[in-house]
Amino acid sequence: MKDGPPVSAPGPLRRLSLAAACLAGVASLALVSLNPLAEEASATAAPALAGAPRSAVQSASTAASAREEVLINEDFGTRTTIPGGWTPKSGTWTVAGGALKQTSPKGTTMLTFGQHLDDFRIDATLSFDSAVNDSRWVGLGLDVNPAGTSPWSHAAVRRVSTASNGLEFANRLPSNSWSVVAASPAPRSVADGNPFDVSIEVHGTNATWTFEGRQIQTTQSLQRTGNGVLGLIMDQATASFRRITVTQLPPRPVIPLVEPGHTGLAIGHRGNPKAAPEDTLVSEVQSHRLGSAYMELDLHLTKDNVPVVMHDDTVDRTTNGTGRVDGLTLAQIKLLDAGVKFDPAYAGTKVPTFEEILQYAQRTGGSVMPELKAGWTKDQVRIVTALVQKYGLQSHTVWQSFDPVPLKYAYELDPSIARAGLVSGSLPADPVAYVGAFHGQALLPATALVTPALMRTMHAAGLAVVAWTADTPGDWAKLTTAGVDGIMSNSVGELIGWMSRYNQ
Template identity: 40%
Template sequence: MTVLSTPPPAGPAATWLRPWHTRTAAALAALAVSAAVAVAAVATSSPATAQPGAVVVSENFDAGSLPAGWNAVDGAWRVENGRLYGTSASSSANNKITFGRHLNDFRFEATMRFETVSAATRWASLGIDVPADGATPWWIATMRSGTTASNGLEFAQRTTANAWVVTNTASAPYAAGTGRDVRVAVEVNGNQARWIFDGREAMRTTSLQRSTDGVQALFVNGATVSYDDVTITELSPNGYLRPQGSPLTVVAHRGASAAAPENTLVAQEIARRGGADWIENDVQPSKDGIPFILHDGTVDRTTDGTGNIRDLTAAQIKALDAGSWFGPQYVGERVPTLAEQLADLRTRGGNLLLEIKGKHSRDEVATIIQVIRDERMMSRVFVQSFEVDALRYTYELAPELPLGLLRSSLDADPVAVAKDLHLTAYNPDGNALLARPEVVAELHTAGVAVMAWTVDSAGLWQRLERIGTDGVITNRAAELVGWNAAFMQRPPAELTVEITSPAAGAHLDRAQAPVIAVAATNAETVTVTLDGRPSAVGRELDLAKLTAGRHTLSVEATGPAGTATTTSTFTVTVSQAGLGYLILTSGADEAALNTMTVKLAHGQYAQLAGWVDRQAGASVPAEIAGVIAADARTLALR
């Protein structure tokens, strides 16, 4: 449950007291006016999270025309009734409108509705990396009107040869059809992206090929589609933080090591085909300084040879059989060089979580980085190590590479260590992490992801997911991919919302200053109105400006499970103490204050009301004079 309110002052207390001004209380006491005790405004604040910053585009099309900077490259685009309409009469016409600016890390959201389609296979897309003039190549996240098809959702590239490269497909839980609003989003971090359909992640990719100047776009093919509430928000550059509701990132430990000989290209291929997001492998140098993919310090366990890897030349290592120990079908598999592994990933797809194994000199780390550069894989490699020096060398030589620190047990202060080492992720033993689950939230607050190793149990996967772990390094990558698929089929968690302050039915004195607080579960947006007018969670209610009597707070929360609403009423009461508060905080001049407080102290309410009416806008500010007079007349009738 999330309790939404303004944050409390610094300190350990989860609640705070907001008394009315002490000078006001003292003055009323001096006048012997019975003052009501101000009720505390109690709320809790959820911890800060590593949330992104600027909203780059926010467009609802209410202006009635195409927004400035939106370029209708081809096709018919128009704005009507607060929506943007795009029409493509032909399945061969990929009509588009470009806008925005180049961003490496962003969330692209829109409400999409198929108005008409020529066939259920026709589609609309969010363009996630598109030249401003609409030329190829470009990348899109596509939704068909027949969204439940196996390719109802896609990540795809249109190449310079005008050919399609579809990298990922998925089906949605229901068909978009026609006439139905669907809220969709894509979260992009470099070459990675997540496709989010009505609040639920449907698939992800690690295969984007990003440009240096592509912007955003909307596409329509063989249909008329309307768009509304288009929003582009810049994200934190750490795309390894798992959004709420998304499944665990799957990291295949030494490739598909449960199904093939570890740290080989065949293990990498099986892991890739099984749906792993990342391949995790180990790198060490040969005697002649060539980085090879091998876990142990010797070749004894995983090849038909013997000896320390650092005592063997590259030619000697390449002559070894690295597969027959695992099974006869793998006879002849070789120990790959780092360059060979990266070339395979570059051409066939996938990203590498590369562990620098054991002690490495700065020159040896520099060689590893040079190989990564030469293979054009700097944007698709994540370096981790138990060795702090290796991470420091990596940061000095290539600060753009993300870094992860491997730990068998947790540091006393993982956040401080992460800051010192410039970590993108803190990667502890899974059981050690489960013993101190609060560390996950602390690291997330600092913008650091958490990937646990090496976890092969579905029960532990569930526990790690519940504490917010971002990724799991596992020998059973294909099983975890399947577990994730089942995780994504869960019904949306129940959406609830409750107004916690002011309390329902509360009778509040003018001197009180309650804060609007809302408790919501599984909500993405919360909208508040007071007596039908917009308000906000965390806003302090100024009861001096409200009329006496009942007032209604209404709250609407939206989330993956739909919409939930609630209302609550409170009453602003009239009292001698409250009227004294109004007078002393009215901003009236000193002579007027003296006159009003004397009449108040003697209970001359009718005279006070008449006097204030005459002074409204003169010695007493007009906006408060009416409230003082109204309260005084109410007291005169009692």
């Protein structure tokens, strides 16, 4: 994105202090490794699920017309056996006394059920029966490995629910370590045998926790996979589930509209470029794990027509090579070092292909916001569109461009992939008509162009506004007051931390 001078490359101490600031601002979010080699290995180690379709993929134009559908509605007061397709993986599970029960307090126990869903709500009435100690928990698995092993994500309630971490969203990582991404106390205690109601709504990596009708907390950092199912999970505890309902929901708008004074989406600009080299896999992974709603990136085609992630027309600024991207083959570009100029600690970092980013997004449930460069032909847009389709990420992609022509091509090739128009310098005479010309969903203006009047105009037309690029709390506050639906920042970790404090 053309937003002025490139982000300067900090030295090792500055890089670490910036990273520490990000993490301090998002203490409740996932911890992010700043080891470039470990991070890149983590991002690429799991096998890609090439071509595996996502469930509930809907077009941007038809999503609004979708309806809720109840997929599971189990009242265990009317059952005497475990429902078909509900599979105990560990522990002792039975239906008795009007409830589905797990009766072994040893270790972590799990039962899986249902199908993979991107957008859903799970409602349950449950109670603790016992726990080894007050910190033990019972959880609703939101994206669980069908094998019953890590990774998974869940919404858990502790026996002492009024503790500061009594209710939490947590990710069990492939390494079998934990990442707690949100934690809050419950409004009341849940003593043994005392039933309580919970409701968890999930849209991709975003989730909202409601306890007995009261919204408690949200997260943008739920760990998602391409094939995870639902589950019930307990840690050294026993519990009874009286009722479980699963409702498939329509996908949220790719960029939900917010009211003035409410925070919108946080999006890392070119990844996490103050802590890692811009537009690299390690930078995008850091941004995603910090909670960025989209992995924002720039695309160019190599001489042999392979889309790679790089902002500039040439490789000169960000790598140890020289030459235009479209004058080099992929093999030549893969020989370049995209990290050493930023910081020697990142030496050996490679220029990623767009496909490598999509593979990571598919494995983790991430979303991408790639920029189509001005002047692209329909055949060039066709190449990147085919890759998004290959990985079933249509509902997790927003094309952006300063040039409306490639966005028109994108609409013609696949209208289910959302489109957003970048603007700088000055606004179009009619911003709504400008976005309408490519059947878009959003306008992405430079920060200085955002006004309350623009927000009223765009929202009245049902169109979102994401401002770029804002890096200070003062700018974040002004944009939030104006009512922007998202903020793009070079300091996404700090932005998310600021949003968390703002919403307290």
